[in-house]
Amino acid sequence: MNEDTKIKCPYCGAWVDETEEVCPQCFAPLRPAKPAKQQGKLLAPTAIASMVLGILSINFSSLIIPGFILSAIGKRKANEGYDAIAANPDTYTGEGMLNAGRITSKVGLILSIVMIPLWIFYIVIYAIALSEGFY
Numbered sequence: 001m002n003e004d005t006k007i008k009c010p011y012c013g014a015w016v017d018e019t020e021e022v023c024p025q026c027f028a029p030l031r032p033a034k035p036a037k038q039q040g041k042l043l044a045p046t047a048i049a050s051m052v053l054g055i056l057s058i059n060f061s062s063l064i065i066p067g068f069i070l071s072a073i074g075k076r077k078a079n080e081g082y083d084a085i086a087a088n089p090d091t092y093t094g095e096g097m098l099n100a101g102r103i104t105s106k107v108g109l110i111l112s113i114v115m116i117p118l119w120i121f122y123i124v125i126y127a128i129a130l131s132e133g134f135y
């Protein structure tokens with residue numbers, strides 16, 4: 001019996017051939033289970049930022065210009081995240097969050113555009129009210 005090819009079971013202390021996956025005496029696993037590749041991936045660096053900026057662009061869309069700015073940055077961060085995943089597909093993940101960032105940024109942009117005629121309408125009404133002496 002060659003001791004070099006044997007390892008000691010950490011649970012029952014039996015000497016087990018090192019090629020064994022499980023201790024034949026107590027059936028304890030002798031080596032840690034290999035983690036799935038997906039679990040080792042990191043969230044793309046801009047994933048959270050793109051989603052937060054997209055949501056903020058919706059929140060600030062009623063002010064038009066802040067909505068445009070936040071939407072543009074959110075879209076850029078989402079694209080940077082997709083680029084990071086494309087460049088390092090084994091390292092980065094987070095497509096779902098980047099997609100959410102891209103969609104919320106687009107919604108923020110649309111709402112900001114919709115607010116323009118509404119603001120013009122308010123300003124015209126206010127100007128008429130002023131000229132008619134309501135204020």
Ligand SMILES: [Zn+2]
Pocket residue numbers: 009010011012013014023024025026027028
């Ligand atoms: Zn054992």
